[in-house]
Amino acid sequence: xxxxxxxxxxxxxxxxxxxxxxxxxxxxxxxxxxxxxxxxxxxxxxxxxxxxxxxxxxxxxxxxxxxxxxxxxxxxxxxxxxxxxxxxxxxxxxxxxxxxxxxxxxxxxxxxxxxxxxxxxxxxxxxxxxxxxxxxxxxxxxxxxxxxxxxxxxxxxxxxxxxxxxxxxxxxxxxxxxxxxxxxxxxxxxxxxxxxxxxxxxxxxxxxxxxxxxxxxxxxxxxxxxxxxxxxxxxxxxxxxxxxxxxxxxxxxxxxxxxxxxxxxxxxxxxxxxxxxxxxxxxxxxxxxxxxxxxxxxxxxxxxxxxxxxxxxxxxxxxxxxxxxxxxxxxxxxxxxxxxxxxxxxxxxxxxxxxxxxxxxxxxxxxxxxxxxxxxxxxxxxxxxxxxxxxxxxxxxxxxxxxxxxxxxxxxxxxxxxxxxxxx
Amino acid sequence: xxxxxxxxxxxxxxxxxxxxxxxxxxxxxxxxxxxxxxxxxxxxxxxxxxxxxxxxxxxxxxxxxxxxxxxxxxxxxxxxxxxxxxxxxxxxxxxxxxxxxxxxxxxxxxxxxxxxxxxxxxxxxxxxxxxxxxxxxxxxxxxxxxxxxxxxxxxxxxxxxxxxxxxxxxxxxxxxxxxxxxxxxxxxxxxxxxxxxxxxxxxxxxxxxxxxxxxxxxxxxxxxxxxxxxxxxxxxxxxxxxxxxxxxxxxxxxxxxxxxxxxxxxxxxxxxxxxxxxxxxxxxxxxxxxxxxxxxxxxxxxxxxxxxxxxxxxxxxxxxxxx
Numbered sequence: 001x002x003x004x005x006x007x008x009x010x011x012x013x014x015x016x017x018x019x020x021x022x023x024x025x026x027x028x029x030x031x032x033x034x035x036x037x038x039x040x041x042x043x044x045x046x047x048x049x050x051x052x053x054x055x056x057x058x059x060x061x062x063x064x065x066x067x068x069x070x071x072x073x074x075x076x077x078x079x080x081x082x083x084x085x086x087x088x089x090x091x092x093x094x095x096x097x098x099x100x101x102x103x104x105x106x107x108x109x110x111x112x113x114x115x116x117x118x119x120x121x122x123x124x125x126x127x128x129x130x131x132x133x134x135x136x137x138x139x140x141x142x143x144x145x146x147x148x149x150x151x152x153x154x155x156x157x158x159x160x161x162x163x164x165x166x167x168x169x170x171x172x173x174x175x176x177x178x179x180x181x182x183x184x185x186x187x188x189x190x191x192x193x194x195x196x197x198x199x200x201x202x203x204x205x206x207x208x209x210x211x212x213x214x215x216x217x218x219x220x221x222x223x224x225x226x227x228x229x230x231x232x233x234x235x236x237x238x239x240x241x242x243x244x245x246x247x248x249x250x251x252x253x254x255x256x257x258x259x260x261x262x263x264x265x266x267x268x269x270x271x272x273x274x275x276x277x278x279x280x281x282x283x284x285x286x287x288x289x290x291x292x293x294x295x296x297x298x299x300x301x302x303x304x305x306x307x308x309x310x311x312x313x314x315x316x317x318x319x320x321x322x323x324x325x326x327x328x329x330x331x332x333x334x335x336x337x338x339x340x341x342x343x344x345x346x347x348x349x350x351x352x353x354x355x356x357x358x359x360x361x362x363x364x365x366x367x368x369x370x371x372x373x374x375x376x377x378x379x380x381x382x383x384x385x386x387x388x389x390x391x392x393x394x395x396x397x398x399x400x401x402x403x404x405x406x407x408x409x410x411x412x413x414x415x416x417x418x419x420x421x422x423x424x
Numbered sequence: 425x426x427x428x429x430x431x432x433x434x435x436x437x438x439x440x441x442x443x444x445x446x447x448x449x450x451x452x453x454x455x456x457x458x459x460x461x462x463x464x465x466x467x468x469x470x471x472x473x474x475x476x477x478x479x480x481x482x483x484x485x486x487x488x489x490x491x492x493x494x495x496x497x498x499x500x501x502x503x504x505x506x507x508x509x510x511x512x513x514x515x516x517x518x519x520x521x522x523x524x525x526x527x528x529x530x531x532x533x534x535x536x537x538x539x540x541x542x543x544x545x546x547x548x549x550x551x552x553x554x555x556x557x558x559x560x561x562x563x564x565x566x567x568x569x570x571x572x573x574x575x576x577x578x579x580x581x582x583x584x585x586x587x588x589x590x591x592x593x594x595x596x597x598x599x600x601x602x603x604x605x606x607x608x609x610x611x612x613x614x615x616x617x618x619x620x621x622x623x624x625x626x627x628x629x630x631x632x633x634x635x636x637x638x639x640x641x642x643x644x645x646x647x648x649x650x651x652x653x654x655x656x657x658x659x660x661x662x663x664x665x666x667x668x669x670x671x672x673x674x675x676x677x678x679x680x681x682x683x684x685x686x687x688x689x690x691x692x693x694x695x696x697x698x699x700x701x702x703x704x705x706x707x708x709x710x711x712x713x714x715x716x717x718x719x720x721x722x723x724x725x726x727x728x729x730x731x732x733x734x735x736x737x738x739x740x741x742x743x744x745x746x747x
Contacts, residue, residue: 196603
């Protein structure tokens, strides 16, 4: 305003010059705001062929249904995305970003960087349709994102090797150990695992713990309410030690990533793998056929303990600093729609969360669907249920235990110490 | 507003020249300046460097010390905790493991200096194709540390690595060096020595080309040869090269980050961690949300470097004065 007044007072040549500048400035503002209103920037974090295709298909479909929105989709590397999210949520937020539920979203929710999207849940009946994952999307009674996919964990095994040795899918811990012993006697490593990046060991810990103590203890432990030196957790490690001390895990697991551990599985040196369903793709790429591999639920340990499963979900979130929240919410409603979830998950070989969606016709997916639908509770995974600082230390402890089971006391005391520091 | 890159701050070289010229022109008008030109002139030229050094090095050092007194996740409100981070640090096993590994790095990494000298002496002769051999020896320093780390990680791999084949051919069971808590640090240091030796070698090679021929002649006439010649005539002339080699090697050892990140990520279970990587892990990695704690580690690392380097500079200064 002052600027205009001065311009009028100066008059003459100077005035026309300033007027010109003002007009051009104004037109720039108008033009940019016109296109600005309908841009929708979506950031995704999976460059693997399947997920990339599924994401691009969904974008195309969404664009077709909403011609008035100009969708700008960015897809990047997952690890880079993890490193960058803290910066872009503050400095240069997209309108929608992919991220993980549970404690992985907690720091951002607490810092007020994720938008409360409970209204999207209310309007689209998601409380019912997405009930399976609702607890992990909820903090403080509000929902903070919308999940598009999840997958089961369990034991993948070489059916051809089992058949040759006359083995069957085990239901109990005793049967499971018998299978391990038979395989070992035949010169086959019973369980393959690559603990170099730690989280795989957390999968084994979670399962033994869920089967020994159940869902509530898992949640209490990861919420910091139970100590690691608690007798119940010690019991979990006792069972785990039975496998470790008997040499049922493949050698040199600490120098392998999970993909490296597929190699002995594929060439018949190992027969079982405690893993998530995303690994099926890796088995196929390693040359195994569907007849050679199969899946069973992690066997029961404590008798009649209600069965809970690991089922990590992937989700979309709206950053608080997003510019186009109205259309972002449209996208969130879109990705949870039954038809979209069916297509998306068929492409990536995972399970849709929407209970009205169709499950792909694939033996691992149908079995996974059955596994998760009959479970009493779904855990996200140790490193998503526990807070980050605890998860990092815990997983290192699991790896150390797998290599030196005799150090258990020391490890558990150290984890207690860290737990008392990082949970406040 | 889109990006945060301050494009308006990027001054081209020409801009600086014009700026300096302006100052110089202005300068001429003032007698005080023209009389003290020699006093002021260097500062004009130092100014850009000082400004950037302040913004990117000095101020961040103080900021990082300041952050170490807070508990902060990098997102929300920082909370003043005083010395709590340091108290926690001195009760943290991982910190001591990292500190111990840093000491091992510091001692073993210094082997790069004599080995580099030895190779430089060896290569400092005139035969056909010597330039080619020199470039071969220099090669590991040119390639990225990340690549060196990857190559050695494969070399050490117990399933398909070259080392495993060597062990098998000798009838021995392959050792998984990178997942053995006792051996892992030595394995990484060995990999790190490869490029570091090349670095020291090139420093010595340039030093050797400046060794005075006259002095060598004179010494030879006096009957000096072999080790005696090396110790009393050549080495004293190489003192600047030795100084730089030791300083870069010590700094390289203390901030050894990339090799650890690429080869083991501090594993197995933190046993190959060093302070630089531990700081990254606690403050910035996937599970790291403790910027205050990370800054405390950084501060400790900074003081270790500061003490070591100032001791070294002080000794150098003393030697120069005595000489």
